[in-house]
Amino acid sequence: MVDLATQYHRLKPEIDKAIQSAIDSSQFIKGPHVKVFEDNLAAYLGVKHVISCANGTDALQIALMALGLQPGDEVITPSHTYVATVEVIALLRLKPVFVEVNADTYTIDVAEIEKAISPKTKAIVPVHLYGQCADMETILDIASKHKLFVVEDNAQAIGAEYTFSNGQKAKSGTMGNIGTTSFFPSKNLGCYGDGGALFTNDDALAKTIRMVANHGQSVTYVHDIVGVNSRLDTIQAAILDVKLKQLNDFAARRNAVADFYDKAFAGQSKMKLPFRAPYTNHVFHQYTIRLSGVNRDEVKKKLLEKGIPSMIYYPIPVHLQNAYRSAEYKEGSFPLTESLSETIISIPIHTEFEQEQLRYIADNFISIVNS
Ligand SMILES: *Cc1c(COP(=O)(O)O)cnc(C)c1O
Numbered sequence: 001m002v003d004l005a006t007q008y009h010r011l012k013p014e015i016d017k018a019i020q021s022a023i024d025s026s027q028f029i030k031g032p033h034v035k036v037f038e039d040n041l042a043a044y045l046g047v048k049h050v051i052s053c054a055n056g057t058d059a060l061q062i063a064l065m066a067l068g069l070q071p072g073d074e075v076i077t078p079s080h081t082y083v084a085t086v087e088v089i090a091l092l093r094l095k096p097v098f099v100e101v102n103a104d105t106y107t108i109d110v111a112e113i114e115k116a117i118s119p120k121t122k123a124i125v126p127v128h129l130y131g132q133c134a135d136m137e138t139i140l141d142i143a144s145k146h147k148l149f150v151v152e153d154n155a156q157a158i159g160a161e162y163t164f165s166n167g168q169k170a171k172s173g174t175m176g177n178i179g180t181t182s183f184f185p186s187k188n189l190g191c192y193g194d195g196g197a198l199f200t201n202d203d204a205l206a207k208t209i210r211m212v213a214n215h216g217q218s219v220t221y222v223h224d225i226v227g228v229n230s231r232l233d234t235i236q237a238a239i240l241d242v243k244l245k246q247l248n249d250f251a252a253r254r255n256a257v258a259d260f261y262d263k264a265f266a267g268q269s270k271m272k273l274p275f276r277a278p279y280t281n282h283v284f285h286q287y288t289i290r291l292s293g294v295n296r297d298e299v300k301k302k303l304l305e306k307g308i309p310s311m312i313y314y315p316i317p318v319h320l321q322n323a324y325r326s327a328e329y330k331e332g333s334f335p336l337t338e339s340l341s342e343t344i345i346s347i348p349i350h351t352e353f354e355q356e357q358l359r360y361i362a363d364n365f366i367s368i369v370n371s
Helices: 004-025 032-045 056-066 083-091 110-116 136-146 203-213 234-244 247-265 296-305 335-343 355-369
Strands: 049-053 074-078 095-099 121-124 149-153 161-163 169-171 178-182 196-200 217-219 287-291 344-347
Touching: 004 032, 004 234, 032 049, 032 196, 032 234, 049 056, 049 203, 056 083, 056 149, 056 178, 056 196, 056 203, 074 083, 083 095, 095 110, 110 136, 121 136, 136 149, 196 203, 234 247, 247 287, 247 355, 287 335, 296 344, 296 355, 335 344
Parallel strands: 074 095, 074 121, 121 149, 149 178
Antiparallel strands: 049 196, 161 169, 178 196, 287 344
């Protein structure tokens, strides 16, 4: 699905130098590279504060903790997402309230959000799924009308840009109260281990986020709030700072792959190709096709026989997972989400393809889907 080895070899001189410099500093925790990377990422995103942490799941948890949400508070989010989005809500004894996704974008259906709002609702967590932004302008309008927080789960769309109806642009993850991301190796900006970060333009919130991520500590050994221990290693920050300079190029390479697939699959009646929403560009974390009139799992099997990996993001919607089922949520609660889990398939997309590889994948995919 990804080719991290080829990417490393292409960037090896700079990455090796960065790793060596982190080791030379011997400040493996909170070393100088961490602040440099946070500052560079903040400048790239056009956001006031970037606070790094240990992974994207922690980033979501720290965001909800920093907003001071209390047990029983309701948080609106799609069920068509990676489990981490919902896991942290449940872990903090908040209540996940699921909303259906849009039939084109597969991100949260903004027309359904207001129906899910109750007096206990405190926050909306949109997920910028597969690499493009959810409909943030509408989400922000709803949030401001109902006085709700917005936490953007931006693990899949770092570098994407949203355009408001007045023409103003903003990077994904910088529009809500807090944005979160993951630097898991296969993400668009991935490190060589685990990593994550939070973004905010709110000075007070930034201070609280730093405290929560550092044992709730304001001054060494003074703990004002309950926190966690969640840090980005110095070595990972050094690697990320090299890769950040490539992030726009990574997005361009991913878009070239998506364009190739779009062209190769044009007119295929059994494939619904990725939709490009007018209000956001796409950084193609995934290239996800919705199939119809074929046995999706059979397609997956036949692809593998040709040496072509594929993935299902995600095969079981969160509301149907044993951990998150409830009296309210069962089969049929979210028909589109449930149908997507049975019909979508993601094919390889990354930054290192040769044309012949893409041709091989596309030709085989077409013949397998039509066989
Ligand atoms: C990857 C991912 C996360 C979690 O990130 P980790 O770094 O693996 O903890 C959260 N949300 C979404 C949508 C993701 O894709």
